Amino acid sequence: MLTADCVQAVLPVPEGVDAYVVAANSREICGPFSGISLGTVDRVNDRVFSHTEHGCRELITIGRQVHVAAVRLDNSEVFLVGSEDVVDLDAEAGDAWMSQSFSRLVPHAIAMRHIFRDRCWHPVQNYACVTVDDPLLCPNYGFLNYECLLRLMEKHHFSTTIAFIPHNFRRSSPRVTKLFREHSDRLSICFHGNDHTEAEFASRDPSRLTAMIRTAENRISAHGEITSVPCDRVMIFPQGRFSIEAMAALRSHNFDAAVNSNAQPQGQPARLKLRELVQPAVLCFSGFPLFLRRTGIFTQDADIAFRLFFGVPVLICEHHDAFRRPDDLIDAVGRINRLAPDINWCSAGTAVQRSVLHRVDVQGTLCVKSFSGTVQLTNQSRSQQLVQLEWAFPGFNGQSGVLEHNAHTEDVRRVDPAEARIFVVLPPGATNSFSIRCPQTSHEPASLSLRHNVRAFIRRRLSELRDNHISKHPLLLEMATAMLRRPPHNPTTVQPFQ
Numbered sequence: 220m221l222t223a224d225c226v227q228a229v230l231p232v233p234e235g236v237d238a239y240v241v242a243a244n245s246r247e248i249c250g251p252f253s254g255i256s257l258g259t260v261d262r263v264n265d266r267v268f269s270h271t272e273h274g275c276r277e278l279i280t281i282g283r284q285v286h287v288a289a290v291r292l293d294n295s296e297v298f299l300v301g302s303e304d305v306v307d308l309d310a311e312a313g314d315a316w317m318s319q320s321f322s323r324l325v326p327h328a329i330a331m332r333h334i335f336r337d338r339c340w341h342p343v344q345n346y347a348c349v350t351v352d353d354p355l356l357c358p359n360y361g362f363l364n365y366e367c368l369l370r371l372m373e374k375h376h377f378s379t380t381i382a383f384i385p386h387n388f389r390r391s392s393p394r395v396t397k398l399f400r401e402h403s404d405r406l407s408i409c410f411h412g413n414d415h416t417e418a419e420f421a422s423r424d425p426s427r428l429t430a431m432i433r434t435a436e437n438r439i440s441a442h443g444e445i446t447s448v449p450c451d452r453v454m455i456f457p458q459g460r461f462s463i464e465a466m467a468a469l470r471s472h473n474f475d476a477a478v479n480s481n482a483q484p485q486g487q488p489a490r491l492k493l494r495e496l497v498q499p500a501v502l503c504f505s506g507f508p509l510f511l512r513r514t515g516i517f518t519q520d521a522d523i524a525f526r527l528f529f530g531v532p533v534l535i536c537e538h539h540d541a542f543r544r545p546d547d548l549i550d551a552v553g554r555i556n557r558l559a560p561d562i563n564w565c566s567a568g569t570a571v572q573r574s575v576l577h578r579v580d581v582q583g584t585l586c587v588k589s590f591s592g593t594v595q596l597t598n599q600s601r602s603q604q605l606v607q608l609e610w611a612f613p614g615f616n617g618q619s620g621v622l623e624h625n626a627h628t629e630d631v632r633r634v635d636p637a638e639a640r641i642f643v644v645l646p647p648g649a650t651n652s653f654s655i656r657c658p659q660t661s662h663e664p665a666s667l668s669l670r671h672n673v674r675a676f677i678r679r680r681l682s683e684l685r686d687n688h689i690s691k692h693p694l695l696l697e698m699a700t701a702m703l704r705r706p707p708h709n710p711t712t713v714q715p716f717q
């Protein structure tokens with residue numbers, strides 16, 4: 220009745236098939252998922268439909284059977300989803316959440332977004348960036364040569380942010396910093412710890428974290444004065460290790476966001492909910508945004524499509540050795556450009572600032588939700604636009620921060636500090652930035668102990684020795700790696716690698 224007999228039966232998933240295939244001609248409904256296949260099917264949850272030849276548009280199939288379909292009847296369209304259950308967004312997200320949740324999440328989200336269109340939160344544009352950890356800004360660092368990287372980026376169309384260790388602030392080469400200045404659309408830097416000592420941002424000591432962040436800020440500020448290369452206020456954690464306290468410290472120092480390869484604070488097991496992963500950034504750690512990245516080889520079609528659909532920027536994580544044979548990286552870049560030909564390659568800072576969600580409320584006002592401390596908004600239309608901008612940060616209120624903006628006073632209609640919300644008129648063609656800023660409680664100079672500084676110095680030089688020399692000789696690298704795997708005899712021994 221519902222489908223005018225177009226669909227006749229609901230059946231179990233056929234044997235011998237294991238993947239979902241999203242129709243290539245379904246982009247206006249399935250968005251970035253169109254044309255890809257992914258799996259594994261959930262035989263307990265999934266169902267397929269038997270249907271007549273005509274009137275049923277196949278959107279997602281399993282084997283040759285339709286799993287998700289759209290049936291058009293006169294002035295209405297009916298979506299059929301062969302799923303017993305709908306995902307619980309408050310359930311814990313396991314490692315394989317993408318494949319385990321696909322049929323209980325994505326078809327429903329696709330149908331809802333198609334039905335409600337601008338009324339539900341959705342990304343308007345997508346952003347991507349390759350991040351490379353550790354290199355100095357000198358012509359060659361390990362297998363990375365900046366001039367070769369620039370040629371690669373221009374040929375394959377991508378951009379790179381160097382996760383720059385503030386410790387190295389006096390060591391940048393004028394030849395390389397000139398490249399950064401002249402190609403700021405392709406090359407940029409962001410913070411990568413302070414000294415890159417062992418798990419420095421896994422510290423849970425607020426005063427130590429504050430000292431590290433202030434030292435890093437001072438060093439980056441000096442680097443900017445020497446080189447005129449700006450630095451995004453994004454922190455990529457060394458070794459991927461961080462604490463919840465580090466997230467709070469970055470928030471109180473007005474960083475825009477953190478970027479990491481995992482969402483597990485060290486020694487503080489976290490039960491990450493699915494809802495955290497279907498929005499641009501994870502927000503459950505001290506209310507400070509954590510954007511996730513993956514290595515190129517793991518940036519496969521399904522991962523890219525999930526990110527594009529939910530507005531998560533596509534951030535790739537690499538080290539200098541990716542450039543020994545950059546095929547894996549170039550393949551990942553190619554996959555991104557194929558799935559999203561209009562993607563914006565930019566710096567990590569721009570990616571987090573612009574990865575916002577839009578919706579139109581019942582009054583017709585454009586609502587924008589930001590996931591970064593600072594957000595950039597552009598009005599690309601020819602008429603002025605009223606925008607309700609809000610920050611998704613939990614725990615923000617009028618006492619914990621202030622809203623700043625560079626809009627003209629007459630363009631600001633209302634500010635709701637308690638709700639982290641501002642109503643503003645954007646003139647045609649205008650780009651403005653807006654920030655949430657925490658008041659700085661103290662401006663005491665940062666200080667780290669002499670012992671810390673000596674250890675940091677030794678560690679950095681040893682790491683560079685590994686990247687520049689040992690890594691180019693497989694036998695030496697193997698020996699060095701084996702030595703490093705031995706348990707230390709003395710717990711105070713400096714552990715120089717990674």
Ligand SMILES: [Zn+2]
Nearest residue numbers: 352353457458
């Ligand atoms: Zn690193």
